[in-house]
Amino acid sequence: MPSRVIAAKDGLILVAGITEPWAVRTGGNVGGDTRLHHDGGNQRPSLVGGNKTWSDLVVRRGFKPDRDWPMLRRLLPLVLSWETTVSHSPTDANGLVLATPLVWTCLLKGVDPSEADANSGDPAMVQLTFAVSGVA
Numbered sequence: 001m002p003s004r005v006i007a008a009k010d011g012l013i014l015v016a017g018i019t020e021p022w023a024v025r026t027g028g029n030v031g032g033d034t035r036l037h038h039d040g041g042n043q044r045p046s047l048v049g050g051n052k053t054w055s056d057l058v059v060r061r062g063f064k065p066d067r068d069w070p071m072l073r074r075l076l077p078l079v080l081s082w083e084t085t086v087s088h089s090p091t092d093a094n095g096l097v098l099a100t101p102l103v104w105t106c107l108l109k110g111v112d113p114s115e116a117d118a119n120s121g122d123p124a125m126v127q128l129t130f131a132v133s134g135v136a
Contacts, residue, residue: 023060028057028086054132103136
């Protein structure tokens with residue numbers, strides 16, 4: 001039976017060393033530069049790949065003070081020094097993991113504690129930003 005397209009909400013996002021999953025993952029994309037090289041009169045150029053570059057990877061979830069406040073206090077001093085991995089596994093609608101996860105090797109680049117706004121009823125969110133060095 002062919003697989004079906006899953007909803008974007010159907011995924012398990014984990015940061016090694018932090019309890020409980022994350023709701024949103026963005027970034028972690030890879031790309032790079034290419035150059036054309038014409039070798040001595042050859043009409044068809046060769047493609048030469050440059051270095052890979054990775055976009056920042058961001059995870060986000062609803063802020064729960066009892067869970068996230070101690071984590072934030074621990075991580076704030078570790079920005080630019082804590083290395084970890086972030087994994088994302090596709091799941092079905094029941095949360096059953098469907099495939100081997102993608103795993104990024106990362107350095108914590110930023111910690112965004114929940115914003116406070118006495119005039120807002122929007123959910124408070126906590127966010128971590130990672131620089132990516134590759135995939136594990």
